[in-house]
Amino acid sequence: MLRTVCMLSWPTVLEQALQTGAQYVDTAMVGRIGMQASAAVGLTASAMWLITGPLAAIGMGVLSCISKAIGAEDRQKAGIACNQTVLLTLATGVLFGAIALGISPFLPDWLGAGREIRRDAFRYFFITSLPMVFRAAAVIFGAAIRATGNTRTPMKITAISLLVNISLNYFLISPSRVLFLGPLRFHIWGGGLGVTGAAVATALAYVLNGVLMFAALRRSPYFRICGEGLRPCRPVIAECLGVGLPAAGQRFIIYVGHMLFTAMVARLGTLAVA
Numbered sequence: 001m002l003r004t005v006c007m008l009s010w011p012t013v014l015e016q017a018l019q020t021g022a023q024y025v026d027t028a029m030v031g032r033i034g035m036q037a038s039a040a041v042g043l044t045a046s047a048m049w050l051i052t053g054p055l056a057a058i059g060m061g062v063l064s065c066i067s068k069a070i071g072a073e074d075r076q077k078a079g080i081a082c083n084q085t086v087l088l089t090l091a092t093g094v095l096f097g098a099i100a101l102g103i104s105p106f107l108p109d110w111l112g113a114g115r116e117i118r119r120d121a122f123r124y125f126f127i128t129s130l131p132m133v134f135r136a137a138a139v140i141f142g143a144a145i146r147a148t149g150n151t152r153t154p155m156k157i158t159a160i161s162l163l164v165n166i167s168l169n170y171f172l173i174s175p176s177r178v179l180f181l182g183p184l185r186f187h188i189w190g191g192g193l194g195v196t197g198a199a200v201a202t203a204l205a206y207v208l209n210g211v212l213m214f215a216a217l218r219r220s221p222y223f224r225i226c227g228e229g230l231r232p233c234r235p236v237i238a239e240c241l242g243v244g245l246p247a248a249g250q251r252f253i254i255y256v257g258h259m260l261f262t263a264m265v266a267r268l269g270t271l272a273v274a
Contacts, residue, residue, distance in 0.1 A: 011155035012146060018158045025162070026124075026198040029169045031274075033194055039273035040120035040195050043113055043266060046258035047125065051100050053251035054244075055136050058092055059143030061244030065236060066147035066222070075222065078148075081236050082223045085144045088240065089136045097132030104129060111259070112266040113273070120195040127199035134210030141213035148220055157212040165205035172197030 027045075030037040062085055069078035103110075104126040108118040138161075142154040175192030178185060191197050217223055265272050 008149065008151050011151040015142075015151075015155040015158045018155070018162050021162060025166055026169065026202055029166075029173055030195055030198050033173070035274045036117050036270055037120065037195050039113075039270045040117040041124055041198060043111055043117065043121045043262065043273055044107060044125040046255060046262045047103075047107055047111070048100075048128065050252065050255035050259055051096050051129075052132075052135060052139070053255050054248040055092055055096065055139040057248035057251055058088055058240065058244040059139045060247050061240035061242065062088065062140055063143040063147040064243045065239045066144055070148065070222070077236070078222045080233050081240070082144055082217065082220065084233055084236050084240070085140050085217070087232060088237070089140045090133065092140070093133030093136035096136070097129060100129035100132060101126060111263045114266075114270045117270055117273070124195050124199040127196065128202050128206070131203050131206045131210070134207045137210030138206065138213050141210070141217045145213070145216055145220065148222060150216075150220075153216045154213065157209060157216065160212065161205045161209035164208055165201050168201030168204060169198055172201050 027038055027041045030041050062081065066078050066081045069075075069081060104122055107125055108121040111121075113121055138158075142157075145154050171189060172191040172193050173195075174190045176190045177188050179188050180186075193200065262273075
């Protein structure tokens with residue numbers, strides 16, 4: 001049993017580390033520009049956790065529902081639950097995306113950001129919130145895939161999206177430059193977009209992550225079993241939400257605390273945020 005748990009869990013542990021690393025990659029790479037860029041990216045992190053936390057909680061409910069159905073050898077219910085993830089993804093992605101985009105112009109001011117970083121903080125939060133449906137797809141579809149016992153595919157997809165994020169950051173953040181390797185000289189194109197470039201790179205990586213997760217779920221035999229199509233199945237959705245909503249409430253409380261802490265630090269100045 002212990003060996004089985006370890007074999008199933010280590011890819012998920014690594015995947016979670018990679019997901020967390022995406023935020024810090026942007027902060028680290030824009031840090032080369034200066035203190036204000038680092039502060040602008042880091043300021044809104046807690047707010048993004050607050051908004052996307054419920055997505056992970058819904059994913060927890062999906063994982064619980066599908067894995068229980070598979071354990072009970074109820075392949076039809078497992079197939080229905082896999083299909084319902086599409087509806088849950090669209091609903092939560094649109095809802096939380098609309099919330100994030102709606103508050104983005106006011107968020108830096110609410111957090112007490114200095115005037116010198118408000119514009120960049122708004123742009124970063126706004127752009128990274130645009131692909132919220134794809135972020136929901138990455139989280140919820142990833143949970144559905146893990147529920148079938150396949151924990152390595154979501155890990156690989158997350159690793160690919162992080163590498164894409166880093167690569168795009170390299171070209172979009174800094175301006176064009178010359179790279180010297182011994183006697184060799186290479187002209188490297190750069191967009192010089194700064195914080196905006198980091199946001200665009202992150203948004204595109206989220207899109208790729210969501211698309212690949214959906215493609216992986218489509219290859220699952222459970223996704224194609226159910227003949228119900230994509231019609232809402234209230235008992236299955238209720239079961240997913242029954243597990244997910246309490247977990248979402250827990251995450252909400254934790255991330256509100258993070259936001260309050262960020263707001264306190266922001267009032268100490270941009271250097272403190274950085």
